[in-house]
Amino acid sequence: MDPPGFTASLVAGGVAGVSVDLILFPLDTIKTRLQSPQGFNKAGGFRGIYAGIPSAAIGSFPNASAFFITYEYVKWFLHADSSSYLMPVKHMLAASAGEVVACLIRVPSEVVKQRAQVSASSRTFQIFSHILYQEGIRGLYRGYTSTVLREIPFSLVQFPLWESLKALWSWRQDRMVDSWQSAVCGAFAGGFAAMVTTPLDVAKTRIMLAKIICRCLPSNGSHQSGRFHLSWCL
Template sequence: MEPRESWAALAAGGIAGVFVDLILFPLDTVKTRLQSPQGFRKAGGFRGIYAGVPSTAIGSFPNAAAFFITYENVKSVLHHDSTSYLTPVTHMVAASFGEVVACLIRVPSEVVKQRAQVSPSAGTFRILSHTLYHEGIQGLYRGYKSTVLREIPFSLVQFPLWEFLKDLWSWKQGHVVDSWQSAVCGAFAGGFAAAVTTPLDVAKTRIMLAKAGSTTASGNVLAALGGIWRTQGLPGLQARPLPVPCRTCSAPSTPQEGPVLVQQQQASGERGCSAHSSALILLEMTLSSGITREEDVKNTLQCFSSPACLP
């Protein structure tokens, strides 16, 4: 990958990550409180919906940039020796490497953000200093393994499904899908991937919020899942807001290159999407074409004022 393209991937990924994370932050707060051990209402309900946003604002750009710079470099290396039918596999491998690297930045930000979201009366920086004082750097990386274990399966499900839906739609209409059609495919693929991996996201949230020294805080994902199953059953493992797709922005340089995909941000840590992340975000970058803005996602956030959004 050329240096110019690397900088483009870094800047584009960072800007896209900040834009998506901040817009969808209220949804991420609702998701975290639904998944918290004390329950939605005791964790704050709809009050202080932007608690923890400084952590996201600071960590979002380097987190997204780290993902995209890794993703693009790995993809460019793998493309040299890959045939067309292996392209989805290339995307999956590149995305997995990107998630492992990005989580080095995402997890500390996610830990502080989620603890602030369930304790809106405590400030973000107070929570950061408290965590460092009582748990050290290890406390900020509690949940790294569970986050990676959630993000990689998400990528492995979402990418090949997205590619399959685009190919199917292209074959049906006789030409390459348009940007809005790719967005629809991405929404379905991201929604399905998020639904499949939601139990892992719930386990990650419980591990990050667990009291220091407890069994859950040890980071054992299977133990966390088992505890949730015993106390809350299947509803506890599927605690999340209703599926809410993000928008897609595109600027393809060629029909083969395809649009920029902004992955759905529904049950993410990370990508968010750390919000997502985090909930969060996978983009198929077109480096030679620049960046276009996302559509307004105001309608996505309208549900926060109604309890009807809860599952």
């Protein structure tokens, strides 16, 4: 099996990631505010739904590129036969490895973005500077573990289902799927994975918004561990 095209994976994955993140950014803002412990209206409601978009724009391309390069490389490295019953396992391992690598870039961007989404009066750079000053580099990686624990189950559901649906569709029509058909398969797989992992996503959001969570707690929780915030969320 030939090695994957790293340049194609980098560029295609990056462009796809940026396109999706920017087009759907308002929905992401609404989701974050719904999950915020402040409540939807206090977190900003429908006002300033593009707050935090600079962080998403900067982090989206390298994040998506890192994921797809890792995903394609691990698939190539494991090279199971396409008819093998181990194919779903290969896709699961490749997606999990991709998420672990991508989260190194995604989490700092996500922390800044989500805090901007629930504090629309603050600029993205101000929030970034404040995190570095108050919490240091560790503050940018607040919620890394919870993000990985959310993203891996998401990918374990999404990518094997996506690949299986494409293979089934290809078999039914006796040719490779078109781009729009792949998109339909991906939409179904992603929607189902999102539904299954939403509780983990809520926990991840509230851990990342820990500075805001502490205002809603009976005592200052700003230095509490992610486990404390997770248990409070539950």
